[in-house]
Amino acid sequence: MKTHPLLKIQNLSIHYPILSGILRRQIGVIKAVDDVSFEVAKGKTVGLVGESGSGKTTLARSIIRLAPLTAGRIFYENIELNTLSKKNFFPFRKKIQMVFQDPFNSLNPRMTIDGIIGEPLDIHFSLSRTGRAKRIAGLLDLVQLPKNSIHRYPHEFSGGQRQRIGIARALAVEPEILLCDEPVSALDVSIQAQIINLLKDLQAELNLTYLFIAHDMAVIEHVSDTVVVLNRGKVVEQAPADVLYKDPQHEYTKMLFASIL
Amino acid sequence: MQLLEVMDLCVRFSMRGEVVSAVSGISFEVAAGETVAIVGESGSGKSVTALSLTRLLPERPACEVDGHVYYRGKDVLTLPQKSLQAIRGKEIAYVFQEPSTSLNPVFTVGYQIAEAVKLHFPEEREVRQCVVKALKEVGIHEAEKRYDAYPHELSGGMLQRVMIAMALACRPKILIADEPTTALDVTIQKQILDLLRRLRERHNMAIVLITHNFSLVQNFADRVLVMFRGKIVEEGSTQAVMEHTKHPYTKALLACIPRLGQKKHRLKTIDYESL
Numbered sequence: 001m002k003t004h005p006l007l008k009i010q011n012l013s014i015h016y017p018i019l020s021g022i023l024r025r026q027i028g029v030i031k032a033v034d035d036v037s038f039e040v041a042k043g044k045t046v047g048l049v050g051e052s053g054s055g056k057t058t059l060a061r062s063i064i065r066l067a068p069l070t071a072g073r074i075f076y077e078n079i080e081l082n083t084l085s086k087k088n089f090f091p092f093r094k095k096i097q098m099v100f101q102d103p104f105n106s107l108n109p110r111m112t113i114d115g116i117i118g119e120p121l122d123i124h125f126s127l128s129r130t131g132r133a134k135r136i137a138g139l140l141d142l143v144q145l146p147k148n149s150i151h152r153y154p155h156e157f158s159g160g161q162r163q164r165i166g167i168a169r170a171l172a173v174e175p176e177i178l179l180c181d182e183p184v185s186a187l188d189v190s191i192q193a194q195i196i197n198l199l200k201d202l203q204a205e206l207n208l209t210y211l212f213i214a215h216d217m218a219v220i221e222h223v224s225d226t227v228v229v230l231n232r233g234k235v236v237e238q239a240p241a242d243v244l245y246k247d248p249q250h251e252y253t254k255m256l257f258a259s260i261l
Numbered sequence: 262m263q264l265l266e267v268m269d270l271c272v273r274f275s276m277r278g279e280v281v282s283a284v285s286g287i288s289f290e291v292a293a294g295e296t297v298a299i300v301g302e303s304g305s306g307k308s309v310t311a312l313s314l315t316r317l318l319p320e321r322p323a324c325e326v327d328g329h330v331y332y333r334g335k336d337v338l339t340l341p342q343k344s345l346q347a348i349r350g351k352e353i354a355y356v357f358q359e360p361s362t363s364l365n366p367v368f369t370v371g372y373q374i375a376e377a378v379k380l381h382f383p384e385e386r387e388v389r390q391c392v393v394k395a396l397k398e399v400g401i402h403e404a405e406k407r408y409d410a411y412p413h414e415l416s417g418g419m420l421q422r423v424m425i426a427m428a429l430a431c432r433p434k435i436l437i438a439d440e441p442t443t444a445l446d447v448t449i450q451k452q453i454l455d456l457l458r459r460l461r462e463r464h465n466m467a468i469v470l471i472t473h474n475f476s477l478v479q480n481f482a483d484r485v486l487v488m489f490r491g492k493i494v495e496e497g498s499t500q501a502v503m504e505h506t507k508h509p510y511t512k513a514l515l516a517c518i519p520r521l522g523q524k525k526h527r528l529k530t531i532d533y534e535s536l
Contacts, residue, residue: 051446052417052446053416158303158304159303188302188303188473189302189473189474189475189518190513190514190517190530191302192517193517193519193528193529193530193531194530196519197527197528197530200527215447216447216519217447217521218518218519218520219519221519221522222519222528255448256448258451259447259448259451260447260476260521261450261451261454261476261479
């Protein structure tokens, strides 16, 4: 039986014009993402690897409309997301959430944890005051943060704890898909292991689907079922993780392996 | 006499009346041409140690530094400002983690390297030539042209090369590299390490490498110091520490690194309570 992909990216391109002079004439184009296609099956993890500038973050951001598409289609189950109006896209914001790379810059320093995790709840659900408090307590428990965290501010937490807050915020609206944009690259190796384990536990518990972006080949191997290798906006290789790690085909993938210390 | 000798270094910060001890009594030596790695997690005191070696930390009463840091027999911690300035940058130079924030965005990279050269070699006539040579040495193509580039015009890897060029322009005896590749891609990381390795051999320069990443240390450092909560918990030659790890913290730190071909295992984490 063929499982239906939960998320499907088809011939996606994101180009940025290079403008010059006072007339802002276009003198060229940067192809940040160029004709990229891949699928993510429900409950699975697709790892997206590539160097900085390879377009992996732009690609993830475009899925939740944080970057404009030039061409291509994005499907959630059978629904084409990119043609939806702003209003019709709104419910999908709940289904697809993002965990950002830098836990220091992705949390508002002036909001308490209660506000940070509660904000998506206020937007997408109308909960009673006790219901909201209960949900936030449940989320903190899920990401293994102490209950008394809710009235504290981001600066009172370490990097690993902040990343847990970011994950709790993403999970608040009960998403199906998490776009994890280098969730561990800003963290120490020991904390990195904790967060990777947490993400894997959550995936098993909540049947989540991950698009996992990283530049560390060992981390990608650890989490992914399928791996997509991006170089300069193009997919140079995609294969099941065990196949790719045993027998990389493309020169660029081989080079990535060669740079592992 | 060793090139650098640190004895009983203690660093304490006072924050709102509370005293926080960042480094509590560490001692180590660095010989000429030797590479020593200081490994530890954030908060272990490794960066503070690096900064205290040339007194780059805040002055009293915000921060108190005790102990001795002997550079060629002179105690850096008690030197007058003027002799200290002659050591900073000239004898002991730094490369920091984030190249994009360590450079001034409104000056060209060439100008910023030239600044260091002019300060330490005031009699030098051909400053521009010197800088171009330094840029060439770190593998920047068209160095003559790049001299006039602003930091935002260069990539992260290129900027880190600029930082290394700046540090090396005055031919220091010791280079302190504080997480020099953490902000860079893996492919670039390898290039930067190869570059440091080449330069180390050419100039017989000692390197103090500060990192949280053990895999970086493996092929690069002669000796390793493992820091945990402000203390050195283990030290020895890299090979000895990696192969016959003694301290439980070092073992835990090595175990939590994800490695290729170990996919099915759950990653180990550090149980801090038991340490």
